[in-house]
Amino acid sequence: MNRHNTLRILKPIWLFFLVATPVAIALLPSGSPAWIKAALVPSYLLWLIKIAYDNSDRVYFNVNRFFLFITNGQVRWTMSVEMTTALKLDAACDTAFTAIRKAWPSAAVWRNEPADKQIHLPGGGGLLRVRQAMFQTDPDDLGAALIVDLSDLLIPFRASTRTLEQITGIFESIRRQLQPQSEKYTLKVKFDASNPYYGLFIRQLRVPKQEIVSFLCDIDQHVGPERGRVAVSQERLALTTTSLSTLNTLSRRYITLASLDLTNP
Numbered sequence: 001m002n003r004h005n006t007l008r009i010l011k012p013i014w015l016f017f018l019v020a021t022p023v024a025i026a027l028l029p030s031g032s033p034a035w036i037k038a039a040l041v042p043s044y045l046l047w048l049i050k051i052a053y054d055n056s057d058r059v060y061f062n063v064n065r066f067f068l069f070i071t072n073g074q075v076r077w078t079m080s081v082e083m084t085t086a087l088k089l090d091a092a093c094d095t096a097f098t099a100i101r102k103a104w105p106s107a108a109v110w111r112n113e114p115a116d117k118q119i120h121l122p123g124g125g126g127l128l129r130v131r132q133a134m135f136q137t138d139p140d141d142l143g144a145a146l147i148v149d150l151s152d153l154l155i156p157f158r159a160s161t162r163t164l165e166q167i168t169g170i171f172e173s174i175r176r177q178l179q180p181q182s183e184k185y186t187l188k189v190k191f192d193a194s195n196p197y198y199g200l201f202i203r204q205l206r207v208p209k210q211e212i213v214s215f216l217c218d219i220d221q222h223v224g225p226e227r228g229r230v231a232v233s234q235e236r237l238a239l240t241t242t243s244l245s246t247l248n249t250l251s252r253r254y255i256t257l258a259s260l261d262l263t264n265p
Contacts, residue, residue: 057200060199060203061196061257064193064199064257065196065257067193068191068196068257069157069158071157071193072157072158073156073157073191074155074156074157074192075155075156075157075189075191075192076152076154076189076190076192077126077150077153077154077187077188077189078150078152078153078187078190079148079150079185079186079188080147080149080150080184080185081147081149081183081186082133082145082146082147082183082184083145083146083148083174083180083183084144084145084146084182085179085180085181086179086181087178089115089132089144089146090114090115090132092178093115093130093131093146094114095174095177095178096130096148096174096178097112097119097130099170099173099174100130100148100170101119103166103169103170104119104128106122107121107122108120108122110127115132116129116131116132117131118130121153125152125153126151126152126153127149127150127152128148128151129147129148129149129150129151130146130147131147131149132144132145132146132147133146146178146180148171148174150167157192161252161256164248164252164255164256168244168247168251171185171244175244183242183243183244184242185239185240185241185242185243185244185247186239186240187239187240187247187251187255188236188237188238188239189236189237189238189255190236191235191237195233195234195236195237196257197232197237197254198215198232198235201217212234214234215232215233215234216231216232216233217231217232217233218230219232221250223243223246223249223250224246226241226245227241228240228241228247228250237255239251239255
């Protein structure tokens with residue numbers, strides 16, 4: 001039985017409780033024990049919340065956001081940044097690595113070679129790697145890019161905004177120094193609990209979760225003249241864009257669960 005049929009069957013029962021519970025409370029004799037009312041009122045409120053949760057996307061989303069905020073569940077970040085620059089890549093790697101080390105002076109350096117540098121971040125852990133990558137631009141030419149990878153950064157949900165500000169600040173500093181010719185940013189976030197946006201999409205499908213083998217939805221987002229892509233899967237929310245400012249805007253909107261509607265500009 002799918003969600004739509006279940007709601008259709010249970011709706012009369014819910015309506016009965018909505019009407020019958022306050023009537024029963026009003027008809028109780030004046031000398032009735034206080035515990036009876038104390039038991040009926042919370043039950044009535046719980047029924048109201050349950051109905052709203054099952055029927056309203058806004059209530060569903062806000063309840064999940066409130067739960068994440070209260071429990072301060074862990075969120076796992078993975079990020080990849082690609083820049084091409086006119087500078088020699090060894091110098092570009094040194095510049096990026098210096099900016100990162102300045103932001104995390106206590107981070108442990110695991111590797112420090114001209115074309116491959118790695119540090120282990122304090123606190124939430126995570127490995128940050130600065131490296132060079134070669135790519136084929138045409139059959140007769142090779143290009144090179146600076147790659148910065150951040151993997152398995154585990155942070156509490158309530159620290160998302162602060163972490164986002166720190167990371168975007170680092171890359172803004174790198175951009176000012178490197179003046180990149182092209183950029184690409186990809187940020188993936190995995191929530192400790194289920195992905196709230198995934199639940200929103202599944203509710204619209206009206207298909208039981210256990211019957212869904214796989215799910216992925218890509219949505220184009222416009223932030224002023226720039227554009228980015230939001231990808232929703234069962235476990236993750238991924239953002240991809242060629243603009244750091246667009247990444248910052250989309251991250252504030254979705255990674256911190258500030259927006260219900262993914263289609264809003």
